Amino acid sequence: MTAEVAARTGISTTTRFSPAWLAERLQGVVLHVAVIGLTVAWMVPAAGLLISSFRPFTAINSSGWWTALAPPYNFTLDNYVKVLQSSNMGHSLFNSFMITIPAVVIPITIAAFAAYAFAWMKFPGRDWIFLALVGLLAVPLQLSFIPVLKVFVSIGLVVQNWGFVGVWLAHTGYGLPFSIYLLANFFRALPSDLFESAEIDGAGTLTVFFRIVLPLSVPAVASLVIFQFLWIWNDLLVALIYVGGTASVAPLTVTLANLTNSLGQGYNLLTAAAFISMIVPLVVFLTLQRYFVRGILAGSVKG
Amino acid sequence: MDLSLLLTDVPTLLFVIVAVPAVLGAYIVGGEFLVRRLPDRARGSVRPWIWVVPALVFVTAFLVAPAVGTVFTSFQSHEGGWIGLTNYQRQLTDFPTGGAWIAIRNNLYWLVLYTLFVLFFGLLLAVLFDRVPYESVVKSLIFMPMAISAVALGVIWKFMFWYQPADAPQTGTLNAIVVNVFHQAPKTWLTDVSVNNFALIAAAIWGITGFSMVILSAALKGIPADLLEAARVDGAGEITIFRRVIFPLMMPTVVVVGTTLVIFALKAFDIVYVMTAGNFGTDVLANRMYKLLYQADNPGGASAVAIILLIAVIPVLIFNLRQFRAVEARR
Amino acid sequence: MSSVSYDHVVKRYTSDLTVVKDFNVEIADKEFMVLVGPSGCGKSTALRMLAGLETITEGEIRIGDKVVNHLAAKDRDIAMVFQSYALYPHMSVYDNMAFPLQMKKMKKSEIDKRVKQASGILGLDNFLKRKPKALSGGQRQRVALGRAIVRNPKVFLLDEPLSNLDAKLRGQTRVELQKLHRDLETTFIYVTHDQVEAMTMGDRIAIMNAGILQQVGAPGEIYDHPANLFVAGFIGSPSMNLVPVTTQNGNAKAPGFDIKLPKPVSAEKGILGFRPEALTDRVADDGATLEMKVEVVERLGSDQFLYGTVGGEMVTARVDPRMKVAPGDQARLGLDLRGIHLFDAETEKALL
Numbered sequence: 006m007t008a009e010v011a012a013r014t015g016i017s018t019t020t021r022f023s024p025a026w027l028a029e030r031l032q033g034v035v036l037h038v039a040v041i042g043l044t045v046a047w048m049v050p051a052a053g054l055l056i057s058s059f060r061p062f063t064a065i066n067s068s069g070w071w072t073a074l075a076p077p078y079n080f081t082l083d084n085y086v087k088v089l090q091s092s093n094m095g096h097s098l099f100n101s102f103m104i105t106i107p108a109v110v111i112p113i114t115i116a117a118f119a120a121y122a123f124a125w126m127k128f129p130g131r132d133w134i135f136l137a138l139v140g141l142l143a144v145p146l147q148l149s150f151i152p153v154l155k156v157f158v159s160i161g162l163v164v165q166n167w168g169f170v171g172v173w174l175a176h177t178g179y180g181l182p183f184s185i186y187l188l189a190n191f192f193r194a195l196p197s198d199l200f201e202s203a204e205i206d207g208a209g210t211l212t213v214f215f216r217i218v219l220p221l222s223v224p225a226v227a228s229l230v231i232f233q234f235l236w237i238w239n240d241l242l243v244a245l246i247y248v249g250g251t252a253s254v255a256p257l258t259v260t261l262a263n264l265t266n267s268l269g270q271g272y273n274l275l276t277a278a279a280f281i282s283m284i285v286p287l288v289v290f291l292t293l294q295r296y297f298v299r300g301i302l303a304g305s306v307k308g
Numbered sequence: 309m310d311l312s313l314l315l316t317d318v319p320t321l322l323f324v325i326v327a328v329p330a331v332l333g334a335y336i337v338g339g340e341f342l343v344r345r346l347p348d349r350a351r352g353s354v355r356p357w358i359w360v361v362p363a364l365v366f367v368t369a370f371l372v373a374p375a376v377g378t379v380f381t382s383f384q385s386h387e388g389g390w391i392g393l394t395n396y397q398r399q400l401t402d403f404p405t406g407g408a409w410i411a412i413r414n415n416l417y418w419l420v421l422y423t424l425f426v427l428f429f430g431l432l433l434a435v436l437f438d439r440v441p442y443e444s445v446v447k448s449l450i451f452m453p454m455a456i457s458a459v460a461l462g463v464i465w466k467f468m469f470w471y472q473p474a475d476a477p478q479t480g481t482l483n484a485i486v487v488n489v490f491h492q493a494p495k496t497w498l499t500d501v502s503v504n505n506f507a508l509i510a511a512a513i514w515g516i517t518g519f520s521m522v523i524l525s526a527a528l529k530g531i532p533a534d535l536l537e538a539a540r541v542d543g544a545g546e547i548t549i550f551r552r553v554i555f556p557l558m559m560p561t562v563v564v565v566g567t568t569l570v571i572f573a574l575k576a577f578d579i580v581y582v583m584t585a586g587n588f589g590t591d592v593l594a595n596r597m598y599k600l601l602y603q604a605d606n607p608g609g610a611s612a613v614a615i616i617l618l619i620a621v622i623p624v625l626i627f628n629l630r631q632f633r634a635v636e637a638r639r
Numbered sequence: 640m641s642s643v644s645y646d647h648v649v650k651r652y653t654s655d656l657t658v659v660k661d662f663n664v665e666i667a668d669k670e671f672m673v674l675v676g677p678s679g680c681g682k683s684t685a686l687r688m689l690a691g692l693e694t695i696t697e698g699e700i701r702i703g704d705k706v707v708n709h710l711a712a713k714d715r716d717i718a719m720v721f722q723s724y725a726l727y728p729h730m731s732v733y734d735n736m737a738f739p740l741q742m743k744k745m746k747k748s749e750i751d752k753r754v755k756q757a758s759g760i761l762g763l764d765n766f767l768k769r770k771p772k773a774l775s776g777g778q779r780q781r782v783a784l785g786r787a788i789v790r791n792p793k794v795f796l797l798d799e800p801l802s803n804l805d806a807k808l809r810g811q812t813r814v815e816l817q818k819l820h821r822d823l824e825t826t827f828i829y830v831t832h833d834q835v836e837a838m839t840m841g842d843r844i845a846i847m848n849a850g851i852l853q854q855v856g857a858p859g860e861i862y863d864h865p866a867n868l869f870v871a872g873f874i875g876s877p878s879m880n881l882v883p884v885t886t887q888n889g890n891a892k893a894p895g896f897d898i899k900l901p902k903p904v905s906a907e908k909g910i911l912g913f914r915p916e917a918l919t920d921r922v923a924d925d926g927a928t929l930e931m932k933v934e935v936v937e938r939l940g941s942d943q944f945l946y947g948t949v950g951g952e953m954v955t956a957r958v959d960p961r962m963k964v965a966p967g968d969q970a971r972l973g974l975d976l977r978g979i980h981l982f983d984a985e986t987e988k989a990l991l
Contacts, residue, residue, distance in 0.1 A: 040436050044446045050514060051453070053481050054464045069479050103321055107328050112366075114332045119363035128356035134364070139632050141371050143625040145575050147597050148614045149370055151607050152377030168320075178370020181363050198725035201692050206739035206786075207713030210355065211340050220729040239457030241578050242598070261459045262582055265466070272467065279463040283456050290455035294448060302526050348709075 058084055058276035065273050084277035093252050094281055097260040101238055101285070104169050104248070104256050108176035109233045113226065115177065116184030121214055123185065124192035125200060135189065141182040149178075150246050157247070164247075164254050172247040179243065180233050187300065191225035192218060228300020231293050238286050257282040335362070375618070382611035395612035408613055411591040415620070417505050418512075418573040418592065425513045426569050427562060430520030434528050435550065437521075447525065451518035458515070458578030465511035466583060469497035501589045508590055512579050516572065520565050527561035528554065564631070570624050574617060593617045641703055641793035641826045642668045643689065648698035650684050650850075658684050660850045662698070671820050671827045673841030677873070678832055681850040683798055686830045690719050690796050702793060713742070718787030722799040724779050726771040726786075732758075733767040736785045750789075757788040760822070777808045784819070795820075797829045801836060813839060834874050838862070846870050868987035871912050871980060877944065882952045883984065884911045891981065894950030896929035901976060901991065908984040915944065915957035917978030920970075927974040931956060933964055945970065 057070045059080040064073070073079065088094050122128070123135050153175065157163060162171045195218065203213050219226070237243075241258040248254050250263055261282050264275055290297060339358035343351055385391045399408040433450055437443045453461065470480025474493050478484040483494040497507040531554060539549045577594035580586055586595040593613055601610035643666040650659040659681040666672045674682040687693040689700055691712030699706050707715050718739075726735050733754055740750040758764050761781040771779055780800060787795055800816075801809045817840055820827050831837055837844045838858045846853040846861065846869075854866040865871035871879045884891040889903040891911050898911075922928050929949050937944040943960040946953075947970075956972055964970050981990045 036436065036439055040440050040446060043433065043436070044449055047450050047514070047517075049481060050464045050468045051456075054467050057467065066479065068477055069481070069484050071481075071484075099318075099321075103324070106321070107324050110325075110328050111332070114329065115362045115366065118336055119360045122356045122359035126356040126359065128353070128360075131356075134360075136629060136632070138367065140625050140629055141367065143571050143621050143628055144371060144375060145594065145614065145617045145621060147575070147577075147594050148378050148618055149374035151381060151601060151611060151614075152374040153370060155377075174366070175370055178366040181367050182371070185363060196723060196725065198721045198723045199727065201690075201712075202719070202721060202725035202786075203727075203738075204692065205690060205712045205717065205719050206790075207742035208738075209340070209344075211337065212742070214336075217727060217729075221727075235455055239455075239459075241457065241459055241581065242594075245598075258457050258459045261457075261463070265459070265463060265582055266585075272470075275463055276467070279460045282460050286455040286457070287452070290452070291448075294451070298451075298522050298526075302523060 054276050054279060057272070058280050060084075060273075062273040065276070084273045085281070088274050088277045088281065093255075094257070094260065094278060096253065097255055097257045098281070098285075100169075100254060101256040101258075104172055104176075104244065105234060105237045107169070107173045108180070108237045109230055111173060112177040112180035112184050113229055113233060116181055116188055116229075117219070117222075117226070119181075120185050120188035120192050121218060123189040124195075125218075135185075138182045138185055142186065146179055146243070154246060164249065164251070169248070169254075172243065175243055175247050176237055176240075180236070184229055184233065187229055188222070188225060191222055195221055224296060224299060227293065227296040231289060231297045232300050234289060235286050235297075378611045378614050381607055382615050384608050386606065386608060391608070395608040396616075399609060399612050399616065408593065408596055408616065410589055411586075411593045411596040411613075412616075414505055414590060414592050415574060415576070418509055418576050419570060421506070421509050422512055422516075422573045422576075423566060423569040425509075426517050426520050427524075427566060429513065429517045430524045430565065431558075431562070433517070433521045434525035435554075438525065438528055447518075447521065450521055453515045454518045456515065459582050461511060461515045462579055462582030465507075465514070465579075466498070468511075469507055471496045471498075498584055498590075499588045504584065504588055504590050508579055508583055511583065512576065515579075516569070520569065523565050524558060524561060527558045531557050567624055567628055567631075571621060574620050574624075593620075642666060642670075642701075643672075643794055643826060643828065644699075644701045645685070645689075646699040646701065648685070648688065648700060649696045650681070650688060650693060651696040658850050659688070662852055664845055664852065664855060666826060666828060669824050669826055671817070671829065671840060671842040673837040673844045674828065674830045674847060675834055675837040675844055675873075676832065676847035676853075680847045682830045682832075682847050685847070686796055686798055686828060689715075689794075689828065690717055691715050716793045717796055718790045718792040718794075719796040719798065720780075720783045720787050720800045722802055724771075724783035724800075724803075726779060726782055728771055731768050731770055732763060732774070732782050732785075735771070735782055736789050739786060739790050753789045753791075754785075757785040760788065760819070761785050776804050777812065780804060780812065784816075788819075788823070792825065794826045794828060795823075797827065799831055800829075801831070802833070816840065835876065838874070846873060848873070864989070865912075865980065866989055868910060868912075868982045871982065871989075875914055877915055877955045877957075879912045879914050879980070880952075880954045881982075882911045882949065882954070884909055884981075886981070893952070895931075895952075896927070896949065896974075898927040898929075898974060898976065898979070900981065901979075904981060904990045906983050906985075906990060909990060910982045910984055910987075912980035912982060913974060913978055915955045917975045918954075918956035918958060918972045919975065920958045920962040920972060922971055922973040927976055928971055929974055931970045931972055933968045933970050934966055936964060936966055 053070045056073055057065050059082070060070065060073050061079060061081050061083060064079060123131060157171050161167075162174075164171065199217060199221075200213060203217055208216070238256075239258060241262055244256050244259050245262075248256065248259065250259055252260070255263070261275075261278055264278050336358070340355075343355045343358060346354055382395050383390060383392060385394070401407045403409050404413065433447075437446055440446070456464075468481045469483075470478075471483055471494055472478050472480070474487075478487050478494055480494075480497075482497060486492050487494050495503060498504050535553060535557075536549060539553050544552065575594055576592050577598070580590055580592050580595045581598070584590045586592065586599060591599075593616060597610045597613040597617070600606045600613060643664075645662045645664045648659060648662040649657065651657045662681075662685055664672075674685060676682045684693060688695050689702075689707075691707070691710065695708050699708060701707065702715060702717070727738065730738065736754045736757060737750050740753060745753075754767075755764075758767055761784060763778065763781055763785060766774060766778060766782075771782065774782065780803070783800070797816075801812055804812060813836060816827075816829075829836075829840065837846075841858060843855060843857055844861055845855045848869050854861055854870045856864075861870060861874055865874060865879075868881070872881060882893055884893045886892070886900065886904055886907060886909050889900050891898050891900055891909065893911070918929075918931075931945065931947045931949050931954060933945050933947040935946040937946070938960060940960065943958050943962060943964075945956040945958060945964060947956075948954060956970075958964075958972070979991070982988065983990055
């Protein structure tokens with residue numbers, strides 16, 4: 006174990022200044038240069054845009070963002086102010102919340118119900134239905150837009166009448182296979198003794214679900230919430246189809262996409278707008294990263 | 309910013325936050341209440357359906373039924389008449405540049421390059437990062453693009469690929485490097501057909517590598533340390549250990565990540581839509597479907613493209629199901 | 640009344656998978672009954688049918704006078720301690736013990752009284768606020784017991800409750816469980832695969848194998864008079880020596896020895912059984928003897944175990960530690976005829 010730590014951290018276990026020591030040192034340096042170099046290179050695209058978003062309009066168009074790193078420093082909040090004033094970013098932010106929150110709550114609740122049944126109840130066809138759900142994970146969503154939209158239009162379930170109800174329902178349908186898959190796997194891994202003990206203790210199905218299964222599944226549910234939140238908040242396609250590009254109902258992604266197409270050369274506003282759209286997911290992501298990673302792992306490295 | 313609109317809407321949002329869970333909670337409590345009033349025998353067979361039916365209804369309504377509907381639409385004309393395979397014919401005509409062929413070619417580019425590079429970078433970063441003490445920091449930084457929408461990602465990369473005429477100062481990062489370091493003429497990355505597909509794929513790789521890195525890194529850490537120590541004691545060098553011990557043990561995870569990436573590659577849409585809208589020979593199937601439906605008002609053609617996409621996914625789907633059953637069988 | 644009776648109970652999963660076959664046991668009120676057998680013998684299934692966790696395919700199970708076949712687990716007035724303890728990981732020790740009472744919609748004050756009482760008995764007073772994760776294995780085990788005690792059940796069911804404890808703690812807990820049984824004056828049904836636990840704890844033992852009940856009786860009775868070959872081999876450690884013999888004129892013969900049986904038997908072929916302690920280094924002139932080729936000698940201080948062969952059959956002897964013997968020796972040992980058993984080679988039933 007200690008030898009391994011030494012090897013991993015590059016702490017030398019050989020005599021100082023011997024050739025072996027030098028070789029080891031050199032390896033360590035190369036490793037650190039490679040790691041930090043790759044990470045910095047990875048950061049460049051985002052960093053460039055972030056720095057640009059604080060540069061004045063004229064500077065963005067006349068010199069590269071890296072020139073701003075050397076004095077004289079010339080930073081400004083103008084771009085952010087302008088974006089918030091001129092476009093309907095603020096309203097889009099609200100729309101994003103309005104679309105995302107119910108579209109996270111509804112599918113996860115319904116998925117938890119179903120996952121409980123798939124994991125701990127017996128009913129005819131259970132395994133086949135579950136297998137079908139796994140299969141649906143791979144089906145392209147694009148397949149479903151045309152028929153669903155036709156039905157929505159024919160029954161009047163459109164933004165003008167019902168607001169975001171249509172897009173909530175659609176996101177529920179699309180989010181369910183993955184949510185059920187993840188939760189059922191987690192529920193199934195709970196020890197069966199707990200359920201038997203609860204049965205002897207006289208707990209009914211509801212009690213078991215709300216007082217034992219859910220409290221024990223907080224990590225899985227949390228990771229799923231983050232997943233679904235990021236997926237819906239960042240979604241463009243479903244929003245474009247069911248909500249459309251109208252300014253008053255557009256979520257951030259749609260507004261930003263519209264800006265991209267319309268502003269074209271007015272890059273200064275776009276830089277700021279892009280970062281405004283990232284704030285919420287980045288906050289969610291950075292504070293709850295641990296759960297997010299756990300969810301990804303549960304969803305993909307099973308078995 | 310229209311604050312008045314916000315104020316009228318905030319109560320709606322609050323109402324929704326409270327009402328939606330209340331309705332769902334009431335459903336399940338009510339359902340159980342009814343089940344308990346059933347005779348003993350019926351209870352056990354009715355109860356599971358109370359719990360799964362909402363999910364089944366949604367999945368059927370939004371995924372299964374529409375998929376079937378799309379199959380039908382793909383055989384119909386704009387007016388609804390039955391026209392057999394005509395829609396498919398139109399999409400698959402004039403190989404290699406007509407119909408959907410460009411999109412199919414590009415999806416193949418995506419499939420191969422995107423999948424391989426994401427796996428390669430994910431593996432490389434996982435292995436390198438595993439050896440440094442500040443692993444969690446660098447991992448977070450690489451992982452961060454996962455939180456960003458494809459639209460924002462598109463903005464970031466448009467900025468990377470920005471083009472100015474050769475005599476003007478280059479403000480795009482890549483062209484600045486091309487001009488100042490390699491002393492070449494600046495490239496129009498997104499419109500130049502020789503590079504633009506690869507430019508889009510590069511942007512997508514940047515966004516998703518964190519995903520593959522995190523999973524592969526977990527698999528790497530799952531390899532017992534004493535196994536590696538045993539290999540070292542047996543006299544294997546680090547590269548041999550990676551090739552003969554680490555990689556084979558990570559193979560199942562690489563396969564899982566790989567199939568997920570293949571599906572992502574086939575479904576690619578957002579980045580293309582935001583950065584080039586599928587112009588300049590960068591179209592992909594999902595974008596073509598979108599364009600046919602909304603810009604060309606051709607639901608039959610769009611459905612045909614969607615079915616072509618589905619057919620492309622089917623092998624992956626079958627593979628996934630097999631894997632899943634194999635895992636289940638071991639439980 | 641909290642006796643338990645199994646009346647021709649059968650558990651069948653599929654037509655060719657029957658895990659409990661025609662199981663009949665009467666367990667008296669306040670008795671400590673141990674169900675013992677190798678893993679997969681059906682003992683846990685028998686217990687779980689009583690608990691209401693498995694359906695009963697055929698036959699009847701009664702608690703007191705009441706047939707419980709179709710009663711829900713919670714209505715059977717039983718409590719169960721699981722091998723894994725099945726503690727709810729997100730609840731404190733207090734809540735774990737209070738949970739079954741809350742399910743009965745008991746008054747808060749009554750719940751509190753009972754939990755405090757149980758925690759007093761089990762020495763858990765200082766741990767009530769902790770989560771199971773913060774407890775040692777022994778403490779967790781006691782919480783599981785506490786959760787059973789608070790319910791004041793008619794019957795206690797324990798499914799291998801000691802197998803997750805280390806050896807030292809297991810010995811200690813064995814004693815505590817016996818004390819608890821005395822204090823609570825309740826029927827205990829205890830499932831284990833460990834014959835030492837069975838021998839030391841049970842008022843009576845029921846031995847099962849392959850879904851079939853082999854023998855029921857007090858520990859001493861079973862040890863001294865195993866009803867068949869399986870019980871003879873299963874109970875006792877080291878296990879009984881079993882040597883195939885031919886019987887003729889009231890004598891049992893095998894290569895290496897020829898002894899007179901205490902009473903004549905009809906069968907011609909049998910299996911002679913004798914425990915290691917039936918062998919001794921003191922050879923009486925007229926007593927039965929046998930020649931043992933010693934291969935391994937284990938000196939434990941209080942005992943000396945010899946492992947070797949008698950006429951090609953593996954035999955273990957437990958002799959006086961002062962006996963001088965080395966591997967490779969040919970030892971002449973006396974056999975105490977009071978401790979021999981003979982089993983029919985065909986039916987495996989005891990003949991003596």
